Amino acid sequence: MQLYNKLSAKERAELIDKAGEDRLTLSFYKYAKIGNPEIFRNHLFLAWDQLEVLGRIYVAHEGINAQLSVPAKKFNEFKAFIDDINFLENVRLNIAVEQDAKSFLKLKVKVRPKIVADGLNDTSFDVTNKGVHVDAETFNQLIEDPNTVLVDMRNHYESEIGHFKNAITPDVDTFRDSLDIIEEDLKDHKEDKKLVMYCTGGIRCEKASAYYKHKGFKNVFQLEGGIIEYTRQVNEKALENKFLGKNFVFDHRRSERISDDVISNCHQCGKACDTHVNCANEACHLLFIQCEECSKAMDTCCSTECQDINALPIETQRELRKGSHNSNKIFKKGRSEKLKYKA
Incomplete structure (x- = not known):
């Protein structure tokens, strides 16, 4: 019984390209009492793996938080599956504003203490x-x-x-x-x-x-x-859009454009820009805003130090990373003394 991914992200991306079929990026959540999150997690993985669903799903005693990519041709089958789960029947599905077949490249269903890390009792x-x-x-x-x-x-x-x-x-x-x-x-x-x-x-x-x-x-x-x-709803009902700029999303797209306004700037040169990237140095992987010009000049790195490391042979980089465990506690998103124009 397979309860984990067997394909790498690269292999999955190649399969998606080969299939050439539309996929839908969507998300949903539901607070509900789940007696055994581990059993529920396995149930979801087995069913969704068969449907070629990809994404990041957190399951806890308090409910489920899911961000998914579903083959468009299998959406009705997917919807029927979740509607058959008592507490998920007719749950609101947030369909992404902008679609990308590669928004997710793996199926990860994880049991967590909470579906959102809120630190609350x-x-x-x-x-x-x-x-x-x-x-x-x-x-x-x-x-x-x-x-x-x-x-x-x-x-x-x-x-x-x-x-x-x-x-x-x-x-x-x-x-x-x-x-x-x-x-x-x-x-x-x-x-x-x-x-x-x-x-x-x-x-x-x-x-x-x-x-x-x-x-x-x-x-x-x-x-x-x-x-x-x-x-x-704004698009469907022709309402005034009061949102400025992009909506950050937690998949490979990183954002969806909601309005034409660009309200942020490149963290390296200060030019108007709202494109997030991750530093190409895998030992850093800092999330920050970088314009095209700086991306080319810096090889998509956040600093000259990272640029130098990223230019080293892959095996050398791996040796340098050995024994280090990077996390958001060390490399906080968008925060670094190297980013001159971070707001």
């Missing part, structure tokens, strides 16, 4: 006592209200390339970091202001809205389906 408050979910049209009306405080629940590298007009964008590295900062900044407005939140697909706001209600905020709202669903 969920037993201390009622996680089901959520804020009011609003659609795109109501959201647009709410954020024009002078009594509304609009908060971006994403991290700095996400909001840097795109956010809603007049939104508060905390300069944080993690979702957990933002919770206390926002509460402190808005502590005097728990009753007289409307707290309106948004994130990529809605999952972070789902937990945050319950947390802030527990902390005494009286009027808490969240954008249903996040930026992805907002964009779909």
